[in-house]
Every structure is written in C-alpha cells, then in structure tokens.
Amino acid sequence: MSVPTSVLGAAEEMRAGRLTSVELVTALLERIDETGDAVGAVVGRDDAAALAAAEAADRERAAGTDRGLLHGVPIGVKDILATADMPTTGQSRAMLPGFDGKDSAVVERLREGGAVVIAKASCSEFACGTPDASTGFRYPSNPWQLGRWAGGSSAGSGSGVQAGFFPASIGTDTGGSIRMPAAFCGITGLKPTAGLVSRYGCIPLSRSNDQIGPMARSAADCAALLTVLTGDQDPRDEATSGIDSTEDFSAGLTGDLAGVTIGVDNEAHRKAEVPAEMLRLFEAAVAELEALGAKIVDFTVPLAEELSMAAKVVTASEGFEVHRRNLQAHWAKYGGPTRRSLTKGAFFTGSDYVRSKRILARGVTVLSEALAPVDCVATITLPWVSPLQGDEETMVARTKAPLWMNMWNGVGMPALSAPIGLTPVAGTPEGLPLGMQLAGRAFSDGLLLRIADAYQRRTSWHTLSPAAG
C-alpha cells in the first residue's frame, strides 16, 4: 500500500475508495514504531483512540457522509494543545493545571471535521526555551540530519510531517514557532491572523502574541486545515471576538498570481547579512513568483526593529506572568533554558510593557498603510540553517529570530513559511532546507496561501524528503 504524505493525497485516496482511514492510521503508527521515532517527534499516542476515530470516520464515509478534506486524515497536535483522550504535558515536568480531560478548540474543530488525532507532537518546553535533555523528554531532531535541531518551538510538528508520521500537524507561533520548524524541516507552515483561530485549551505563553496554525507539506494542505480550524468566534478566547470566518481557503487557490504585487525586503536581508547562497535561492524563488504573473517591487518594512523589540517585551512579560507562580513552586522541575528564558520577563518594567503595547497598536496602523501598495512582503524565513545539537550557544542565539519574524505576531498579521531549496552545508549530503516567509495585512491569510500554492504548483521543494529517509 502506498501511504500518502499529504492531506489532499490522503483525502483523494479515501474518497476514491482506495484507502481507509484505519489502513492509513495503522500504516503511520507502524512507521513511527519501525523508525523508533528517531527524530523525537512524538510525545504521546493513544493508538486505540486513534483507531477508534478512524473506524468511525470509515463508517461515516461508508454511510455516505463526507465531512470534508480532513475526513479520516490523521493529524498531529503540538503538545501544548489540550486533548481529552491523551495527556498534555507542555513537554515539561512542571505542567500547569487546567488542561486535562478536555479538547482544545482546534482539536474540537479537527474532530468535527472528521480528522483523526494520531499523536501529540513534541515541542520546546512550554513553547519557549531550547531543548533540554534534563527534562527527560527526547531531543527534537531534524529528519534532514539527525542531531540537528528541528526548530522551535513546534519541533515535532515540523519533523513529524517531514518524517511522514502524519500528513499535517497543528503548531503554535508566538514569535516564529511555526515558521522556524517549517523552514528547518522543509515543510509549509502558516501563522494566521490573530483571532482567526481560537486558542482555547492552548497552554499560553503570551496571550497577546500566541497564534495557532497549520503545518503540512504544502500550502494547499494548510488551506484545507485552516478552513476547518476557523469558523464562528469562540467566547472562550477573547481574541476571536467579532471574527467569524466562513472562508473556504482551498477554494481561493487559483494557481495564478496575476494582479498580485509582492514586496521584497532587501534591506532586511542586507542588515542581517544573509549569506550569498541563501540569497541565490531566495532570488530564484522570487523569479518563479514573477514568472507566475506577480509584480515584484522593493519594499522595506517600516519600524521593524521597534515592532520586533516591542513584541519581544510583550511576550517575555506575559510569559513570566503566566509562569510566575509555577516557577516559584516548581523551579527545579523546569528545564534550565526554559526557566532562564521565562525569568527574563521579570526584567522588563511596567513602562516597557505599556510602551510596547502602544507601539504595537500604532504599528498596526502604520504597517497597514505601508502595506497598501503590496499584497505581501517576502523575505527569507531564517538566515541560518538548523543548528547542531549540543552547540548551546548557537542554539540560544538561534531562538532569537530575526526582526522580520516576531514583529508579525506583535501586530497580529499573518505570515507563512514555504520551502524554497536546500542550502549547501558541509557534512550534509544534500544540504538543509531554506524557507521563504510571506507576510501580509490582517486577514490576508488566503492570499498568502494562494501565493505559496501557486509557487508550489510550479516547484517541487515542498515535496522533497531526505534521501536517507
């Protein structure tokens, strides 16, 4: 049996009657077992529950009910998102209370859409810090080269999709935590507009900047997931107030970019001293977008440094507020990098926080106006490749994402990462994946997916897997 690696591929096979959900779930569970989960992507499983859900999906389909593109499709879920049938650990020995025995809003929507939650995906502890073996959880490694980091914080979502353990996963992103592992692992990931996806049942890091989104091989898969993850506003998450989405994101994927203007932030690349080999891959990707009909213009994002710093202050301050009591009670149970990262939030003052919130609020207006002439801004997702395990200094440095990443969380605007090639790296047979970030105005999620999908119809980087795998 050929096991589909994509959401749409699985949906097509099941709709055609060539594959059942039980067969697919069984095959993927066997794959995880056979490989020993060498990449450390899976934190939790309930095989019986997954197979029961798959059986139910198959029965429904046999009875003539089709819940949509996710019907019967196995999905991974980052382990800071509550699941009623599996424990939620936050990948920590100092778990916060209140997340047992219930489904998070995104898991509710996945189940309503017929999806099968197959595994809890690994992550950085409480979605911050760097991997720390002392916590007892496995190091989240990269399928492109074991011993390299899969990226944070949605590590297992990135590595699990790339390793073929599940066709898609749900990640969270407070400053780049969907886009970084997507870039490092060579898959596609979208951080949606703030408020578009309910965060109920998600262990918070920053109530202002946390956003939840899809991670999968392709933008088309992400579109199918986002359609299911969005819907009516959720009174359990105030950020969704007034936001009701009825958009079918898959229907918006037209395959062409006529009339689309893409701003390229060359100034950001220059300031970050992006290596020449990465710039060559990026320029090749931009040339493909132009060939698809997009107009390419030079565009410098205003206030990037200020918005990035303000977003950092907000995340750090709010993260410390969330964990303060738990740190007091369970300091030693936290991993060293995590407690250091969280404690830094205590060093910002009240005026730093208020100032940052004001700058971000003003930044929304400034940025919205500045973005008027373009449909999105393109940059490299990260100007470096996945670092090696054990190089703690580099690891800590690499969690400090470039300016052009966390600022989009601060202003609540969408951003995605899609693979655009392999950067040559000594000691790797094929090189390591490089991503392109596309970011745009609030609620331009569908447009970003349309642009990435058009690019992926013309290229095959998103389908690549390591040869050894």
Add this chain to the structure above:
Amino acid sequence: MTEDPGTKQAVATLMAQLELPADEAEMQFLGTDFLAIRSSTAVLFSDAMEELLR
C-alpha cells in the same frame, strides 16, 4: 556572564523578592540577561518613538 557586583546584587534581590530560587550560576547568567534587557529597551523610548506616539 556578568561579574559586576552591583548587577549581581540587583538580580539576587529581585530573585529573592520574586521567590525564585536561582542558584549562583543561574544568577550570573540572569545578570547578563538583565544588563542586555535594560539596554535593549532604549529603542522603545527613542525620539522617533516619541514622535510616533504623539
């Protein structure tokens, strides 16, 4: 890691007030973080930001 006694004392006092039992080595790392953070926020209070928020 900072060796500045004033910074170390300030961080130690804050950690004690917050009832966070950081050990000596962690305190030194946090001291470095403290210095970096206190200098990094200047960008939020620049003349340009004053103008932006006026």
